[in-house]
Amino acid sequence: MTTKSPSIEWLSDPAVFRVNRLDAHSDHRYYRTVEAAKASAPMDMRQSLNGSWKFHYALNAQARPAAFYEESFACDGWSDIQVPGHIQLQGFGSPQYVNTMYPWDGLEDVRPPHIPEHNPVGSYVKTFDLPATMTDWPVYISFQGVESAFYVWLNGAFVGYSEDSFTPAEFDLSPYVRPGANKLAVEVYQRSTGSWLEDQDFWRFSGIFREVYLYTVPKLHVWDLSVRGELDDKYAQGTVKVGLRLGSGGQKSIGGTGPKSAARFELLDAEGRTVAAGLHDVIGSELDIALEAGPVQLWSAEQPYLYKLAISIIGEQGELIEAIVQQVGFRRFEMIDKVMCLNGKRIVFKGVNRHEFNCRTGRAIGEADMLRDIAIMKQNNINAVRTSHYPNQTLWYELCDEYGLYVIDEMNLESHGSWQKMGAVEPSWNVPGNLPEWEPIVMDRAISMLERDKNHPSIIIWSCGNEAYAGEVILNVSNYFRLADPSRLVHYEGVFHNRAYNDTSDMESRMYAKPADIEAYLNESPEKPYISCEYMHAMGNSVGGMHKYTELENKYPMYQGGFIWDFIDQSLMKKNRFGQEYLAYGGDFDDRPTDYSFCGNGIVYADREVTPKMQEVKFLYQDYKLFPNREGVKIVNESLFAGTEHLSLVYRLLLGGREIYRGRTDADVPAQSEAFVPLTLPEGNLAPGEYAIETCLVLKQGTPWASAGHEIAFGQEVFRIESSAEPTVPSGTLRVVEGDVNIGVNGDGWAVLFSKQAKSLVSLRYGGREMIAVPPAPLFWRATTDNDKGYSLGYEAGVWYAASLARNCTGIELRQEEHAATVVFAYEFRTCPGVKVEIAYTVYADGSVRVRTDYTGAAGLPELPILAVSFKTSADYEHTNWYAMGPEENYADRKHGARLGMFERRVKELPSRYLVPQESGNRTGVRRVTLSNPQGLGMTIDASLNPVECNISPYTAFELEHAAHAWELPDAHYTVVTVAGCQMGVGGDDSWGAPVHPEYRIPSNGNLSFAFTLKPHAK
Template sequence: MKHTLDWLTNPEVFAVNRIAAHSDHRIYANHLEADADNSSLIQNLNGTWKFAWAKNPSEWQQKFYEESDSTDNFDNIQVPGHMELQGYGKPQYVNTIYPWEGQEHLRTPFISEKDNPVGSYVRYFDLNDALKNKRVFISFQGVETAMYVWLNGEFIGYSEDSFTPSEFELTPYIREKGNKLAVAVFKRSSASWLEDQDFWRFSGIFRDVFLYAAPSAHVRDMKVIADYDGTNGIFSATLDIAGKCSVKSILTDENGTVIAESNEKESVNWTIENSKPWSAEIPNLYTFTVILTDEDGNEIEVSRTKVGFRRFELKNGIMCLNGKRIIFKGINRHEFDAKTGRAITKEDMLFDIQFMKKNNINAVRTCHYPNNSLWYQLCDAYGIYLIDETNLETHGTWQKLGVTDPSWNVPGSLPEWKEAVLDRAKSMYERDKNHASVLIWSCGNESYCGEDIAAMSEYFRSVDPTRLVHYEGVTRVPNHQYDSITDMESRMYAKPQEVEEYLKQNSGRPYISCEYMHAMGNSLGGLSLYTDLEDKYEAYQGGFIWDYIDQAIETKND
């Protein structure tokens, strides 16, 4: 297949040769690696890459990916990292408008031809011994905003969606020695119309990049449901296994004691008597392990994920966890570091988790995109409730000072955008579906409501009856046309008296403030006017302060 830049302005092309999204379980060559959490099947490609920057595609060195094309004149850049914070282009903070407004008059899905920076990344590598003679895949955990990938001069694939993994198979073109991996990252694409978040606008490969090998038998995906009936855990797992093998699944407690095992290949079902439930207060976790062996009993692959038994549901119009009413004492959290932007580290995440636990923050809305996969593991382990939000925000297409032409409104009910936004929902769900910390799926933020977002909500409900669906934007649609999208009344910055007016109606739906207080440079006075409602109205179930941590870039300028 030949690549084309036409994909950049076609909303119906958002993935070419990208493999299907899957759970973020860990894979290992054997149980010793699994116990040490050190997989030889994964080869990290983070570090120093060769790099060239162009202001737009017309200035871009388009053949840089060819094996004969030299990178001697390229600079070095750090991956993960943003181009703009390493001297290439300028960071820009934009809220409701799009970055090009006031500079160029553009209509969806078109993008600027003169201001669309392109980063040409090259990484030379040899294949680790443990990955040889196996199927090899590459995983980009986060790239803003559109990327083309080549290996040894051959086109591999294309992908959009900055905040979920993009993975491709490299097997037909990979060599044991002297591989040239080339990635072109475009700052603007049709996806830019879907990513109008209120934050710093960056670009580049800003999350981990790694290779992973699939042995002769491989767990491609696992879907785990760990329900809780008030006494016992009801466990089920559906396994997607490729290759000939024998299968052994085991569940162990926090002490490593095996409490259940099975030899079923496709599905596992257990009742765990007197299981310990998971909650933010006591985040009990169990370990689910799948061991694949050959006919001689040798281990081929070991897959592992953490699970927590819990039941989250609506009971008589109240959100309940393990049978008890829940109150979200939450915050909205952007991934951010003053030096590296959204390219954050494990240490950054641990600081955030520990700060939240010390200050009685029990919930986070991942505003307004899926976070680094490690964040979900930490929230499982430490006990943080999550609203997991799809990477979708389009308020620049409708939130303007005057009346906008309805044809501007994205995604609305426009058929050309439907599959792109559904893909974003699917990619988030598939990666995060096994995490106990995720209680609610969110269809995005401040995007024009219509049939496309309704389809996202229907998708979440069809694949996951164990969680609820959130979308605040229905409150702005006349005549409550799309109220069925969300399972809860969710508002932004409603005054306490406005919240109470809603609660007095006894609508049968719980209420949360998905954004309130606006604490950016603000003292947060008057919070008790909201928290007093917790005891007065059962349907008031808390909210998420805007926002956590200052999105400030450290600079040496005055």
């Protein structure tokens, strides 16, 4: 569409989404010289307009300065704003976080295609001097990302209009640009018809949030380039299919090329050697050729080998007009016998969903952010990423090509709030559905993505968007993808809700299906392979039970993995009223409506530090499985293409968590094979104790994403050498004093005091140092996690909260032996009738105290969140040293990635930094943990023979329960020690109703016991 009369009515007209916008094209780079092209130098025909712009903010269209684009309109007194950047993160308006509902829900009664009256407008002005290199040349402008609709003027003349926040919008400035100073004016609206299609689970921003630049082209320019590395049926011989679409500089559409020209092609391998070459005359405006490359190295995420295709456009006098270098990866992605295969091998996606996000700049992210994300993914065995739920910046795909990640490229479409309301499917006014008036705007988004991104080998699947229900419009999009690009498959999950449109997706894709549901599908002789486009909802303390999904990989060939939701927390840096920075979530900006902390689902914190959940993800996503024993280690290489030649096998023998032997060797295990590698361990009889054989594969040499020695995979075997000696009871004298109120047990340098009045142990003194600040008590409650809240643990099991706060002591008993004394406290609980707990403290002559807890359950009560004993000691005991499963937090259903060993942390480092304070920092398999003060003095908790779970924190479960942000927690006055016989798992199938799997829950009607010993510790 071409017009010179811009109208504000376009904002609510689905038929108007581009005016004077250039057609979408490939994102290839072009240069004036071959040398610059081969060196991937900055493009010399491009001029950035990033930086400071003049800016005016208005709450709606009526309040905007409508004539601001006119050359006579003075903007000198306006504010400044940075481009790229979001308006709401630079002091104008406020960010708003919502998930499925539209951000105006409950505020304005509108239905598509109408838009709300509250529609903030950002008026941008940039004055630029036309670069000398563009004088007498055509001049274009590229906006790489503007949310959500915008108008453009240059020197007072209307240039164009565009919607679609996440693909480039380009315009021809040639008729309006002039030498010297030029006034560029851009009017950005937050709401448009496009907003009905951009209801993603994210913060609602607006503005010019990706880069803006001017560019020019030579007199004969490759406007669009198609490059595809193809393979023969043996996946050995390569062919490069190349398509050029040429035109004269300054033309708005592609026409004839005019004078005779030619195109020279040269294919170079990674070492710069010429593999194939050819020279072809250009007849007309298009050229399609096939370049035979012979035997080639294949591209995969494991081995991302890239060739370079150098293209030179030659004029009729033999002069170089334009040089292009395009990366080429030879790979074939296809369906073979209902299984998705890469280069002939069944692929398993070990993936994540990823938003573009930075905690300070929102979706305006830079290269450093992307490189950090790539490194984290590669370091943690993540091999695939879904661009949820919009096309990313071009650089992201280039990095995925180079570093090796499989990409599902997802178009900018989500209309969640138009068909799903609080979980109920109700598509009465769903868009786009079967509405023909919405097809052009939706199809435009598909075309813009495919045409820009088509040359990236990392992209193996096109996605029709996310959570927009189903219908003819999306089905037509999928058919467009198949017709335009048969080399890739097509994905769409929404057909799960309406099987009439099942052909939209080439694979069965579901969100948050339980493992049993997946197995049911796979056992019914399905026609399509299965992937979980979203699974393991990683909100807060989550990712429990992930192994139940990854165990399906080797059980069902048609199960082909999934994508965790999601990669990074979407939380924004903010200051509280005391000037403290914290990571904020929905509602913290007074944004309403909001979905509060539902934006915190990442396995990476918003500041790009890895969460403890990644420990489990890394292990379960290993391509290399290691199974050690005392003779050696079985290595199962599940990689599709990579052997182990780039890895070293490092192995250690640990005794009591301490390394007593280390070795290193090579292992030759080709892809898709296994081998047993003998290990050289110390000869002779081993001393009694607990041993661990730890084996790991590490990088021999550094890579762009990790240094040499980085651990790729590990496996551990634990065994015990029993002692023939009988266990002994500490001997010596102790003195028992039974008073009217207290029972004292004293010895050499230590004293223990029990109170009949407080009904617990109240004092434990070692060397005059008091270890008990608040007495031990039974604990049945943990600070609810996000997943706990999602399935109403507080409502279902709140009786255990009350039982943890108050109890009735029904008996106190003192028993004395020759070298020990035992005090037993018996408790009952009004909120949990029939439940009985006894805590027996046995004091030995060396001052150690064995604490045994016996729980007698009762029928008719909800399951236990935790069975523990908790007490407080001074915050001076700020350092911990563990012999346990670690090093990161782990739980009954999230401990596959943990290993038995020694590690240490400060107490303040043990709670995890989840957006909402909740249960965190637990360790399973705790044999021993020591608390010490700066002088190295303190106390050891020992459970060597029957390990327990343990949580040491500055906060009680109840302080965590009642804090909405970390800054609401009290200063650290105590170190809180919680020793548990068992704690329920954390779950993670979803965060809105899925319970923890049954085997990781604690029935309340059984009998349970656990014990540990408190001992003095001196450095």
